[in-house]
Amino acid sequence: xxxxxxxxxxxxxxxxxxxxxxxxxxxxxxxxxxxxxxxxxxxxxxxxxxxxxxxxxxxxxxxxxxxxxxxxxxxxxxxxxxxxxxxxxxxxxxxxxxxxxxxxxxxxxxxxxxxxxxxxxxxxxxxxxxxxxxxxxxxxxxxxxxxxxxxxxxxxxxxxxxxxxxxxxxxxxxxxxxxxxxxxxxxxxxxxxxxxxxxxxxxxxxxxxxxxxxxxxxxxxxxxxxxxxxxxxxxxxxxxxxxxxxxxxxxxxxxxxxxxxxxxxxxxxxxxxxxxxxxxxxxxxxxxxxxxxxxxxxxxxxxxxxxxxxxxxxxxxxxxxxxxxxxxxxxxxxxxxxxxxxxxxxxxx
Amino acid sequence: xxxxxxxxxxxxxxxxxxxxxxxxxxxxxxxxxxxxxxxxxxxxxxxxxxxxxxxxxxxxxxxxxxxxxxxxxxxxxxxxxxxxxxxxxxxxxxxxxxxxxxxxxxxxxxxxxxxxxxxxxxxxxxxxxxxxxxxxxxxxxxxxxxxxxxxxxxxxxxxxxxxxxxxxxxxxxxxxxxxxxxxxxxxxxxxxxxxxxxxxxxxxxxxxxxxxxxxxxxxxxxxxxxxxxxxxxxxxxxxxxxxxxxxxxxxxxxxxxxxxxxxxxxxxxxxxxxxxxxxxxxxxxxxxxxxxx
Numbered sequence: 059x060x061x062x063x064x065x066x067x068x069x070x071x072x073x074x075x076x077x078x079x080x081x082x083x084x085x086x087x088x089x090x091x092x093x094x095x096x097x098x099x100x101x102x103x104x105x106x107x108x109x110x111x112x113x114x115x116x117x118x119x120x121x122x123x124x125x126x127x128x129x130x131x132x133x134x135x136x137x138x139x140x141x142x143x144x145x146x147x148x149x150x151x152x153x154x155x156x157x158x159x160x161x162x163x164x165x166x167x168x169x170x171x172x173x174x175x176x177x178x179x180x181x182x183x184x185x186x187x188x189x190x191x192x193x194x195x196x197x198x199x200x201x202x203x204x205x206x207x208x209x210x211x212x213x214x215x216x217x218x219x220x221x222x223x224x225x226x227x228x229x230x231x232x233x234x235x236x237x238x239x240x241x242x243x244x245x246x247x248x249x250x251x252x253x254x255x256x257x258x259x260x261x262x263x264x265x266x267x268x269x270x271x272x273x274x275x276x277x278x279x280x281x282x283x284x285x286x287x288x289x290x291x292x293x294x295x296x297x298x299x300x301x302x303x304x305x306x307x308x309x310x311x312x313x314x315x316x317x318x319x320x321x322x323x324x325x326x327x328x329x330x331x332x333x334x335x336x337x338x339x340x341x342x343x344x345x346x347x348x349x350x351x352x353x354x355x356x357x358x359x360x361x362x363x364x365x366x367x368x369x370x371x372x373x374x375x376x377x378x379x380x381x382x383x384x385x386x387x388x389x390x391x392x393x394x395x396x397x398x399x400x401x402x403x404x405x406x407x
Numbered sequence: 408x409x410x411x412x413x414x415x416x417x418x419x420x421x422x423x424x425x426x427x428x429x430x431x432x433x434x435x436x437x438x439x440x441x442x443x444x445x446x447x448x449x450x451x452x453x454x455x456x457x458x459x460x461x462x463x464x465x466x467x468x469x470x471x472x473x474x475x476x477x478x479x480x481x482x483x484x485x486x487x488x489x490x491x492x493x494x495x496x497x498x499x500x501x502x503x504x505x506x507x508x509x510x511x512x513x514x515x516x517x518x519x520x521x522x523x524x525x526x527x528x529x530x531x532x533x534x535x536x537x538x539x540x541x542x543x544x545x546x547x548x549x550x551x552x553x554x555x556x557x558x559x560x561x562x563x564x565x566x567x568x569x570x571x572x573x574x575x576x577x578x579x580x581x582x583x584x585x586x587x588x589x590x591x592x593x594x595x596x597x598x599x600x601x602x603x604x605x606x607x608x609x610x611x612x613x614x615x616x617x618x619x620x621x622x623x624x625x626x627x628x629x630x631x632x633x634x635x636x637x638x639x640x641x642x643x644x645x646x647x648x649x650x651x652x653x654x655x656x657x658x659x660x661x662x663x664x665x666x667x668x669x670x671x672x673x674x675x676x677x678x679x680x681x682x683x684x685x686x687x688x689x690x691x692x693x694x695x696x697x698x699x700x
Contacts, residue, residue, distance in 0.1 A: 109595075109599065110598075110599075111595050111598070111599075130598070130603070131595070131598045131599045132598060132599060132600070132601035132602075132603070136599065137599065138595075138596070138599050140592045140595070140596060141592075142590065142592055144590065144592035144593050144595065144596040145596075146593065146596075146597075146611060147615070148614040148615060148617070157597075157600050157602070157610070158599070158600035158601055161600055161601035161602050161606070162601050205596075205600075209600075
């Protein structure tokens with residue numbers, strides 16, 4: 059259990075490419091931090107720098123108050139769960155769990171005790187004498203978790219651990235990881251590109267884009283007050299609709315709407331758009347034509363285009379009966395608007 | 408499987424004929440001759456031969472020289488296989504550490520494989536010849552009584568080193584490929600688990616190379632048994648006092664030098680049985696070798 063601090067951490071590769079462009083982050087003891095971003099944003103690199111698998115070009119990483127820049131991965135008191143599990147194929151599950159402890163000269167009794175404990179928590183007791191290749195994906199995932207747990211490290215690092223599982227198992231393991239992390243109260247950094255996974259797991263979310271932090275905050279903060287257009291469109295599914303203000307946007311914006319002058323982009327979440335009934339003259343509204351309807355169960359996502367042809371998505375309940383090609387008028391409550399300036403930064407309404 | 412039907416009845420036979428002819432002329436015919444000769448005994452002048460059944464076989468297995476040659480072969484093969492695999496593994500792991508000029512390093516490592524066995528043998532013979540070898544001179548100057556022409560153990564060492572040297576390239580290639588096939592994340596997991604240097608090698612890397620190692624052990628044994636005639640012929644000629652006379656060399660010596668065709672043929676039949684056994688062993692275990700994953 060420990061805090062982790064990143065101070066202006068940078069990663070520059072030999073070719074001169076800067077993968078991480080100065081990241082600073084304080085992670086509290088017992089906190090679950092999720093690094094999320096599109097592929098190539100540097101999230102895995104950042105995690106590997108904390109683990110000690112990538113060198114740190116400049117800046118400082120401290121774990122439990124100790125500078126770890128020049129320490130070997132083994133000396134950093136961390137455990138990592140890899141995307142492909144990285145279980146030792148020639149060892150049984152028990153040997154896999156024991157390996158890290160044996161290397162640290164833990165007594166045999168203590169190793170047995172910890173393995174029993176971890177195996178019970180993860181329900182892998184029946185497989186302890188099997189080899190990894192005899193296990194299913196979900197079971198391997200549990201063993202990989204077990205290998206991290208038995209070490210009782212200061213921090214867990216997860217590198218997209220669920221991306222090789224099928225959708226149903228992924229949801230199940232996600233819940234389990236959260237429960238386990240809570241009960242152990244071990245500081246964790248979790249990397250994923252799946253914003254759903256990020257939202258449900260995180261105490262705090264860190265959105266990375268092109269080697270920089272876009273925003274840090276609780277999932278609900280990021281959802282309700284995205285700091286940039288990047289975060290606005292990255293968090294939430296379907297993504298937030300972004301529309302340029304001004305003539306030809308397809309939106310009729312009445313003069314009295316009170317939008318600040320610096321706002322050039324308006325963002326509206328799909329659930330905040332409603333189909334208008336009656337005359338909308340002089341009110342905020344847009345004429346749209348439906349191009350597709352996706353029924354996902356309890357709700358449907360309607361894809362439409364505005365008068366100028368730009369796409370817009372909104373959410374309606376269940377089977378709406380909306381037909382492709384249908385024309386309708388959409389409106390929204392101005393208090394639900396997200397406004398962004400010309401640099402894509404959030405601006406006050 | 409798709410069945411292809413040739414409309415022409417003769418063309419298919421015509422197309423496979425070259426392969427069949429080669430196999431018949433260079434394998435079936437000599438093999439059948441060896442089998443035939445192994446049951447015959449020739450008179451001292453080579454004028455006539457008589458059928459003697461399995462007498463040649465019982466004779467060679469009762470012959471101290473033959474059993475000695477068998478022992479020499481086992482020692483030679485094991486020493487060659489272990490030496491060349493050990494050095495190749497060392498060089499392959501070193502190749503992993505090379506940062507600049509990796510391609511050049513690997514290319515240079517593979518060149519010895521292109522050298523013909525007899526030429527390889529001559530190289531080593533020149534270097535270690537007691538009369539004119541540069542390295543032999545250095546050894547003697549450093550107080551080592553180097554004379555492979557008289558000392559059997561030294562002669563054996565020389566042919567083992569020469570034979571192993573030639574095979575290092577081949578083993579190196581397979582070990583490099585084997586090392587590359589080990590997922591990087593496994594080594595990273597081991598690094599986080601606190602396994603360093605030698606410990607990581609022996610607990611993770613070496614066990615994961617086991618399929619490659621097993622395959623190479625069979626290939627190297629076959630090589631040392633059958634493909635080292637040229638080296639032995641060039642370096643020691645089976646001497647001194649038959650100290651380096653392997654089974655293959657003895658077949659040649661008894662048959663073509665001493666002209667004891669019956670015994671030589673019987674010995675080659677025994678070798679044939681060994682080849683068949685090794686091949687079967689390879690197909691049984693190596694072709695379906697353990698795959699991790």
